[in-house]
Amino acid sequence: MIRRKHALAASIAGLLVVSGVNVADAAPGSWAVRVLRGMSLEEKVGQLFVLDVQGRTADDPGNLAKYGVDTPAEVIERYRPGGVIYFNNSGTDNVDDPAQVANLSNGLQRAALSSGARLPLIIATDQEGGRVTRISAPATEYPASMAVGAGRSAEDARQLAAINSRELRAMGINQDFAPDADVNSNPLNPVIGSRSFSADPALTGRLVAAEVDGYQNSGRPAETVSSAAKHFPGHGDAATDSHTGLPVISRTEQQWREIDLPPFQAAIKAGIDVIMTAHITVPSLDPSGEPATLSKPIMTGILRDELGYNGVVVTDSLAMAGVRQMHPDSEIPVLALEAGVDQMLMPPDPAASINGVLDAVKSGRLTEQRIDQSVLRILELKRKRGIVAQPLVDPRAVGRTVGTRAHLDAVQRLTDRTTTVLRNDAGLLPLHNAGKVLVTGWDNPAYPGYPAEPVATLANQLGGTAVSTGASPAPEQIAAAVNAARQSDTVIVLTNGLRTSAQQQELINGLVATGKPVIAVTVQEPYDPGYADVPTWVATYDWRDVTMKSLAKVLLGQISPQGKLPVAIPAGDEPGKVLYPFDTGLTW
Template identity: 60%
Template sequence: MATVSVAAGAVPAVRPAPDEGRTFAVRTWTDALLARMTLEQKVGQLFVVSVWGKSADETHSMNRATYGVDTPAQVVQRYQVGGVIYFNNSGTDNVDSPTQLATFSNGLQRAALDSGARLPLVVAIDQEGGNVTRVEAPATEFPGSMAIGAGRSAADARTLASINGHELRAMGVNQNFAPVADVNSNPLNPVIGARSFSANAGLAAELVAAEVRGYQASGRATGTVSSSAKHFPGHGDAATDSHTGLPVITRSAARWREVDLPPFRAAVAAGIDSIMTAHIQFPSLDPTGVPATVSRPIMTDLLRTEMGYRGVIVTDSLGMQGVREMFGDAEIPVLALEAGVDQLLMPPNLTLAVDSVLAAVRSGRLSEARIDESVRRIVALKWKRGILAMPLVNVDRVPALVGTPEHLAAVQRLTDRTVTVLSNDNGVLPVRSPTTALVVGVGDTVSPTKSPTQLAGHLTERGWSASALPTGTRPTDTKIADAVAAAQGVGVVVVLTNNLSANFAQRTLLSRLLDTGKPVIAVAAQVPYDAGFVRAPTWLATYSWREVSLRSLTKVITGEFSPRGKLPVDVPDSADPATIRYPFDHGLTW
């Protein structure tokens, strides 16, 4: 017989006895749950929303402007939503520190448990690593996924996801919208890039499956985190950023099955809890041309029926232009549900979205049984990840669980295996004797001074006389001239680049520094494709400008160990994309 545990103020959580099937128990409990829920409460469970502020009770004008209430807790209680998502730099400004985030999460959960639905929240985040990092130090920071692709280790991918997942759960975050399962087949992709593991479908599939198992494995006191593979059916060939437009993917269905499908199939086989949609047109998969998010042939016929996926399907943000280009905000949530989606992420007008879904049910366009179907999947996810049983976290334990020396050391070791040397034609590397150095360029596009300054600091720690001259993503003529002048007085120049395809001034900076005749070490600190735009004798790729990646870079430059990274993509010549300057699996060592 099933045992029932009821926390104070919490929804009862059924825990099957050892001789009972979990599936039967959760179905039985969910049937009872749905029977007592109103239609409004069921529809609320479909939505995952952003809130403004850093605590559940913080008054913020944007909550009033967006939701008609003042605090995040009031948003949760008014709409009885199924989930909340955190951001650190989108304007919602939710993240300050791990302990603050844990306190915030508990406050939101208490608000949910005190609402009419009395169901704990999915508390979500995009903590991919690399450029997409919402919780920074003192939490453990991670390199971008493409760095893990360069490391070629499924074990490392699983370790990274396990550490990331357990730290998030300690902070009260129970769903991570990761890993990125897109195969970055377009070197000029403006939105995926180093967020992808690889341009090779097999390698991407192996690492996606490893991360899913790392996030969702059980056995530690802090619980597990639900993971979400994104962005189905595959955003890797996009030439447009779906935040600002509607990408069109022109490859054939047969080619899609070869290139884009394998990582998602691997995620399903690994037991992925949720799959996020892509706001892209894919005419060979749905000739109507509607975005995949609202396409029944893609979401139901392909993902549900053909692939046999039974978990949660979550939209990418409904505030993105890719899904709003063809349809209005009132129509999109209904179309997504008709297509087979379950969770509706960040609608720009929550009241309108909720009312539209309710109206669709009351008019008969959507059946209440269809709503129940999605609520069942969402509740099953909350059950499976222990959210129903343990919605709150121990705030006092956060410092002992997040950013621990053990975690930091493990992530540093795996990152050390990812730095890739693409060329060393003039034999500059390794620089075994300390020298004078100038570090210029940009790594961190959010804090343009941060990465050059950090790298110079790491070199100085090793006895170098290193100075930093951050020049930003678009260096001015004055900045370029200053860098060229400063280069005259040093032994080595290190240039950090970030997305040379879109930043001609960065290319000019690197070319001018090469013209000085000084030894120049060029480092692609985000996408390795930068090495196809300027011919430098010495090129390295770190795939990330996070501190952990810069430490690994320092070790390679100074010869503390031999580089081990292998390119997980082809790097084409920018002038002739058919010519591959550095091929997949290339990587020098010594």
């Protein structure tokens, strides 16, 4: 019996070395080991999955079609997942206000603690800032990562993440799938863009490391969240959206090492808890054609063995087309585990995915020891992040942390350092005698979960008139905006995605043709100036209220613009011609 105990301890110690858990925790009495030894195979496999549930309370209906049970609490009780993820769109609507989110978190945690292995959940969301904001006001809203890149300040990045961390944890969210560690080197990238800090690997890595520190080290474990750098091995050069296809990254291995790798190295050095995979194929790293999520040469050979990363690896959503083109849903989690991944995010057919893993273990294709490696990583993450010790939050206390005046003011100050003036050839800025101001152009108030109304917000800040033309202006909307411009003294037009919007280009041309002074502002990706020749161009990198307030201060001359372009902007019809170089940024 003694010999058997020693053998078990030695076996567990070996698992802990592989999983990155401190070997000192390998004693048979340690929490992670005790829990693991008491878990059934089914409970272990459940920990490998992060599910998305429909509902704003634990008892809301809406999950029957996907899960076979109706409420979020019943989903947790049946599938016993390791985690859940929150969204705020029509597909998975979990967010109303911060106190409601806190109550939802508590309801799901109680369901988890009363079922299966009685383990609390990792509760995650994507709160990157900018357009990827799952919980908006009255929570504190944040500028996009590329705006932070324009500000160049690692301390601002750390402070932003620290505030975000405290607010999320107050709502019962203990993991943020942020920061985006991709280097947006491709101006045509359809899915990353301003979610990236920069096209410069060194700047991106410096700000990634700062945010990791802010998320994970800005307070006691129960006051911080687990940070997740994404999307390894780097989504920044993609020309295809991995939600709808499988991007092929054609870089050489040397180019990948020089451009895409450094921010992930910085994240690992900073002690990142989690790394998220990319559904991309990189032939120079793995010629098999498999997406990186399912690639053992990338996930084990590079991430685990070469880079020495021993934390949790989570897939990007398994509902995305980029990972579903070559294999059935039941096979994808098995391949991911074989590649070296630990957690499966948002499987579209949860029962098929879970049963696929169980069948692979029962057939001998996957060993239970391999499952244990990933479960130990997940358990240790829950322990060290304080989720085990403090799974519940006080919804009555949310208002003392979330959206406080101190947080709002701090984020406003750092956002004030990000607005970038690219061109001021007509000398319009700052506005001193602007007269009657018209604000027009892009917004999208109907977008589910992300109401975008920057035209009205900016007009209110400037004391001007708002004439929104939406995301894709119809001829009558263009005519109304041009007519309003003729009746105005100064015109400000917001743009978003000029490359693919002939209607927005027509709007700008019509406004310029009036002869009125026109100031163009690109409010998401900074590349729009390559598609319209306007003498005055400004970049903000996102359209949230906090950013529009900073923009108004710059336009009015209340503050000087401090942002420096974190990418280069090419001419739209001549990609090799740079119109605005990296580091461009006028001031006064």
